[in-house]
Amino acid sequence: MKKVKHALLALFMGLGALHAQNKIDKVNITYGHELPDDKQTLVDILGEANGKIYGVGLKKDDYFLKIFDAASMKLLSSSAIKIPELNDKDVEFENVYLLNGKLYVLGSVYNRKEKAYSLVANPLSEAGKLGAEGTVLFKVPVEKKSEMGSFYFRTTQDEAGLLVMHATKLKKEDAVKYEIKFFDDNLKTIFNTTEKVVFEDDKKKDVTFNIPDFQVGLNDDIYVVVSEGYRDKKNKKRVETFEVHAYKSTTGYKKEVITIKSDGRYPLNCKIVPSGNELHLMGFYLSVRESGRVNNDLEGVYAATIDLKSNTTTSLKFNELDYKTKVKLIGERRARKGKDVPPLYNIIHIIGRADGGMIMLSEYQTVYVGQSTGLSIGGIGVGVTPITYTKNEIIVTSLAKDGSHEWSNVVPKEQSASISTMFLGLSFGGNSGNFSVGGAIAIPIAQMGSGPEYLGALPIYKDGDLSIMINDNVKNKGITDIEEIKSMGNYNKAVPSLFIFDKNGNITRKDPEEAVKDGLVLRPGVSYEVSDNEYIIYSARKKADKLGRMVIED
Template sequence: MKKLLFVAIVTLLSGINLSQAQYNIENLKLTYGEEITDEKGTIVKIIGESNDKIYALGLKGKGYFLKIFTSKEMKLVSNKPIELPEVKDKEIEFEEIFMLNGKVFIIGSVYQSKEKIFKLVGVEFSEDGKLSKNMIPLFEAEVEKKSRRGDFYFKTSADETKLLAMHASLFGKEDAMKYDLKLFDSSLTTLFSNTEKVSFDDNKKDFEFTISDFDVNYRDDAFLVINESYRDSKKKEQVEKFQVFAFKKANGYKKEIIDINFKGKEIINCSMMSTNNDKVQLVGFYSSVRENGKANRELKGIFNATIDINSNINDNLKFNEFDYATKVKLLGERKAKKGKDVKPYYKIHTIIEKNDGGLIILSEERFIYVGQTQGIGPFGLTPITYYTNEIIVTCLKPDGSLEWSNVVAKDQNATATVASLGMFGAGGNGGFNVAIGVSFQLGVMGKGPEYLSAIPIYADGQLNIIFNDNKKNKGITDMDEIKTLGNYNNAVPTLFQFDNQGKITRKDPEEVIKNELVIRPGVYYRKSNKEFIIYASRKSQDKLGRMTL
């Protein structure tokens, strides 16, 4: 079950009764559609909108459903079970669902033990909810064995006409990781394919190889960022190989390597964003390195590297340490005065390109706790608690240097119970890791995690961040005073607005409304910076909504 690019969605900031169909909150307008009465599946993803229809993915038990709504009334008109065909008498496992150029494709996988091949296929769903009989082969990845069959990762282009996909798996006997990268058009025809195998050298201390992120731009160029690091014990220094692999359509998708050179620091994580002005932006966290070459691993600050894809030149590289005021909010005054660094629990949530060419980076504290399994083998159930806490907001100038930073104070968690086997994808081990995206598995959506996190809305030069909160936190922006959002069914909305200097203005509803619908923040579709399709519920009551700014 796969990675959804993980973000939240706007919620209500008004005391108006929710039985009404429309709300005007300052410059936010929200309209709900008809109540969804069909019980076959909770909506876990809004796939997209095309030809006056909204497509969504439903999940009930282990079964997935394609739900189709009218665009105007947001009324459910079709609810078809997704029943994938078999390959050589083996059931295809549902992986993901995408809309490409108005067409809906189901993506599924199957492992063939005899050949040691992990296959990925695509099947189109028609507008009336019928599954095509034409199964499109996407990957036939050779793997070492079933337990190391690896995982598939996906990202669509900004215009939703291309699908970039990758498979990565570990070859333990060879001390190597193999990854296959492919770009598909809107008919799932392969535009390019590249395969690499990275070997591990036992003589290298603290060796790590991370596939950090990938992206596709408006020119159908694909990019992959990797970070390889180890400690040279003889030279007593940390060695970092930080590279972007570019596969450009104009160059026949020939692999081009772009090096980003620095010393005395270690990259902790990295996210990528390609822009329409022929730039690739890399942002993430870094740590300091001791005199003996060992990395401290705690977060010293945030970096930005910009690449001009026409020249393949990294024309800026800035390392911005956390300022004292930010560290006080994250660590407390006592630790900040002692110069302590920040714990490495923060993941890049969103990268926003500002109107002036600079960036706004949202980094959320996010981790999970896996509880004790009850039961045996495939019948066992395991509770998993997801934590999505404070967000560091970092605003960078066009040259990558720090303009301002601040912290969104929140404390959220939700627990989902899942089958013990197959809880997580095999993202990496043995010094190799794949760290693409910030998301939850589809299989846990609808069980609580979809209420967590926040959505940034950047429009007309202003940043807004909206999330569900505990009603007792009204008016509070101090991390030390924030109370945990425990029962998300009783969550209330809050809005944090940022001015040009990063100052926060918090806005809360005037009063808490009994039985108010609660937005499911992880389930949304962004049509533009000012328009979203959302999903809200309250116990058995569910509705799609449309929010405009």
């Protein structure tokens, strides 16, 4: 949960400056002042501190630090962020992070001569000025640019620390390496470690290695989930290792390995949820054939609870998808014939209930990278690549405290957005054949502002009731049957729709009484979660951009 007290104070003090724009059922959206038409698109909301809201703006290839008054949502300043070169090399903008009220710009750079991939950070003033000297957070040796791997980021729950992982596949060594560093709000290194996993040199084995999630827990403890497996062709079985690498502050960050028995199943993805002296893991799993081959279908949801004092698994449940959920996902005829549910659902949100249970939201997500058009300069492809992001229906799964299944339901939606972007012949995302990092699709900040920000959903939870806000086609008003849903189409003409789940999983759809012509359109991809019950949001319609707050009223 993020810094709630500052947000609530700003909300109550600023209600006079805000006015209601949209209200569907108990979910109320209030907007502030109309933002100036400066041709800058807000592509990220960093957080809230010191009575201000901080964000990142994008105009063509230039980034801006945008600061708003937290009460009135009025723009206070917009300053260009100029990242200096590192050793005469251009630094690629990664993002700006707000740590305990302090701003830092992070960028990455590849040096071909040194064969190194570096991550650098600079303090950033509210006037957009960078500190005199940057800090090199990582300097990773790499063989070549196409194999330099990627950086991944997590902030602590109180947003006072930053966890960074670099992960890559070492093709020459037939290995995978991950390096993690944990920094405080002054970017001082608290902990760092490097792990390498070498695969057996047996081409007959179907080897996979996944890092589905890594997180900073309570007391600044660090957890990395690792899933490694292969098919033993001789013995006709799947050998799977599913474990947590725990680095606890109380033990001086000594590595502890916690093994979870997957019982012949293949964990597809995972979400880590720290809770006191317990660690919860949940996600989807695939079935495995008697021959040891992994089936390409979604069998169900697993949930594990780990006692962190003893590092033992106290509960482990594998829940198969129920027939009603399958019908909603693939249709009654296909479900009746036993057809597969595709393994394309990524976990986008976990909600912890007061009774110890969990609600997991998983969204159908794909990325299609089209054929590039362009030139080859010095042997490196340079051109324009069409990319289509798809984010469709959401499976909502309620699990009891012991991980057993209570109910499931589906939010029906069809959303996609296509963009054209420059490329440099690099692999896309965190996947590389049999090696992957992360779960839900992370859209690069440079590609926001051109359509992908309209995709997705905003879940909001209070008093046992879950509400999920999405953008939808106005023709879908009142429709909950996934077979009848029309694609969102033109996202600039989308309207908000609300799906409400009660404690038993029953779904109710709420739509605006009438679509407001030229009304503001919500951008779920550019939002900041203050708490389970509140978001800072960004909505726009052509030149009428506004910041606002979305809350559930009593």
